[in-house]
Amino acid sequence: PTNPTLSLVDLRRWAEAAHRVGALVVVDNTFATPINQRPLDRGADLVVHSATKYLGGHSDLLAGVVVGGADRMRELDPQFALGAPLDPFAGFLLDRSLKTLAVRMERHNAAGAAVTAALAGHPAVRAVHYPGRRDAAEEAIARSQMRGRGGMVALSLRGGASAVPAFLARLRIVQVAASLGGVESLVSVPAETSHRHLTATELAARGIDPGLVRLSLGIEEPADLVRDLGDALDASLGA
Incomplete structure (x- = not known):
C-alpha cells in the first residue's frame, strides 16, 4: 500500500x-x-x-x-x-x-477492518482510504496478493483543512504523532508532515487533500478506537 x-x-x-x-x-x-x-x-x-x-x-x-x-x-x-x-x-x-509480529498484525488488521467499516458512512467523512476500497479492480488485487489489509487507514474529512484541528483536539486514545506501526494508535496530517514539501498541485495529483488524516491503528480494543474516532469526527462537523 x-x-x-x-x-x-x-x-x-x-x-x-x-x-x-x-x-x-x-x-x-x-x-x-x-x-x-x-x-x-x-x-x-x-x-x-x-x-x-x-x-x-x-x-x-x-x-x-x-x-x-x-x-x-x-x-x-x-x-x-x-x-x-x-x-x-x-x-x-x-x-x-x-517474536510477536504475527500476533500484533492480527490485531492491527482487525482494527483497520473495524474502523473502516464503522466510519465509512459517517457524515464528517468524505472518503476512506484503505487497501482494496478504491474500486473492484483494486479489491481483486488486494484479495490476490494480501493476506490482511493492515492497520493503516486514511480519512478525508468533509470539512477539509478547517475540520482537522477540531478532529485532532477531540481524540483521547489516538495520539498525534508522525510515526506509525507501533502498538499505540497514532494520527498525522500528511499535508503538514510527511508530504509538506509538496505544492498544492503536487498534493492533489497524489490524491492528498488538506483534510486527509492518516491513522496508524494500534492494538487497542477496536471498539474503543471506533468510539474515539467517531467522537472526533462528530466534533469536526461543527468546525
Missing part, C-alpha cells in the same frame, strides 16, 4: 513489465509487513522495510531491512547499499519484536 492513500498496484504485473525491459523491482513493504504481503513471491527482486515501524512495533528502535534472494543480495555493496551496521541493543529489541 502507498503512503498515505493506501492504494495498491498488481505486484506480479508490474514485476513482469519491469523485467521485460531489464529493470529491477524493489518494493517497500513497510505498511503490509511479511505477514500480510510477500512481494518476493510476486516477482520482486528486493524488498525493503523500515523496521522502525511494524517490525519493531514499539516505537523504540531505528532500523531498516533489505531482503532478497541469496544471489541478488551478494550483488549489493554492503556499505553503500545497506549503510552502517545495526547497533547491538537495537538488534536485541528487533529480535524481541519479531
